[in-house]
Amino acid sequence: MTADYEAITLLEEDNVAWITFNRPDRLNALNDQLLEELGHALDFLATSDSRVIVIRGSGRAFSAGYDVGSDSNEIGYAHERSPVEDRDRQLANIDLFLKVWRHPLPVITSVHGFCMAGATQLCVFSDITIVAEDAVIAASPAVPIGGGFISPLWATIVGPKRAKLMSFDAGHRISGVTAVEWGWATEAVPADALDEHVRALALSIARTPTAILKLKKEAINRVSELQGLVTIGRMGAETDALLHLTPEVQLLQNLIKERGLKGAIAHFNSGEMKF
Template sequence: MSDVLLETSDQIATLTLNRPAKRNALTDEMVDEFLDALESVARSDARVVIVTGAGKGFCAGFDLSLAGVEAEGDETAFWMGRQEKFATLVTRLRAIPQPTVAAVNGAAAGAGLGLALACDTRIGCETAGFSSAFIRVGMSSCDIGVSYLLPRAIGTTRAFEMMLTGRMVDAAEAERIGLTLRSVASDALMPEAETLARAIAENGQMGTWMTKRGMWANLEAGSLQAAIELENRTQILMRSTGSLAERARARGFAKPD
């Protein structure tokens, strides 16, 4: 069976990391499968993507059993290529038109933390945990976007503490500090994620895409004025689709003709 499963139902795609015996630790082949699945989703009519893990873990990060495997050819070039490919998980999740929801069903450590942060929002179950674990094994916590995404999610003070200690943040703390939207019982995790996905999918596809793109773009905006300029142009673009009046009437915000 594939290490990455893709299922779509009612325009909601679910991507499941599927190495439960290894807490869904990532291999090179698994990253390739995940990227292929994202390409498939991006071209599909899916409106929202849920990312989760099989078994008791969301993603334990890079499979450390691969750390001692000798590379063919130049070792530094090999590891740089691997590092860049793993980081593509983050940029590709951000780039696809569909909003993404991480349903964190267990530990999200190292690259698993980066994967969860790359999703547009996160829901955790009671056994979820978050750790910037690489610093505990002689590496840097600055890995696959974590140093950019984590402080934007929870602020620099908490992000520095997490990244410098590598400690595990449990589900209750994650909800309190804004790392997750909310924490629910384990058996309620996927229903809760699906409910959120359906609420997103009810809105217009183009407007949802533009909201995702605009939000990410304005997280990098140099000023409020720059952010507003992008918003203004986006709204005029959306007005030109002709769906404003139609949707306003359909939802009871405007009188029928």
């Protein structure tokens, strides 16, 4: 089965549903359209005949995270949102990713190339994350335009010290191999073997009836929920909304509008920027 989307594609075959981010020219950055289509696809698949979902990216990356280009809703119209509206916007993102967490089907994220910032939230809420060994993974954007929204979720998996490293050092990156060593990802395989490996894994899981998979998933999820995973994910929205009000973050947002994201990153890294 295929469905008509623009920012994603959806294909069902052999009891496996493949959701592919389809914005390769923007490294599959998560904009409003992509997130809305992802939510629609997840709702549809909840009553489909598929037994496993795989989420992957087209082109050179899994996803560069939330679209923070100068013309994006995340940055371009940030000044039009009140603090509560900003918080609610972040909560909506978490609630979407919770559809992955609470989905009746197992969800595998297949990560190649870049997996940055908000895209790592999605992976935290997925059931299994398979990464290319040379994948580039970062919990925070390359310029500190927020915080407390993504890294606390990392802390539930990799511990507070490593989460702080990924949060405090803007744009700090690790490889797929390191992500597995830290426990953030499940397995790392050579990049040229990723698709085949994920396909074989998905088909193997799909041998088990949906009802059994659903109860197995719920049983394990309860452990993380008792440890506060869902609460941690939602409370980060408040910290992010607060930080967006600071003069420093507003200065960086204006810089992105003026110079574009690449220009803002270059200026921030030059050491010439004073706060």
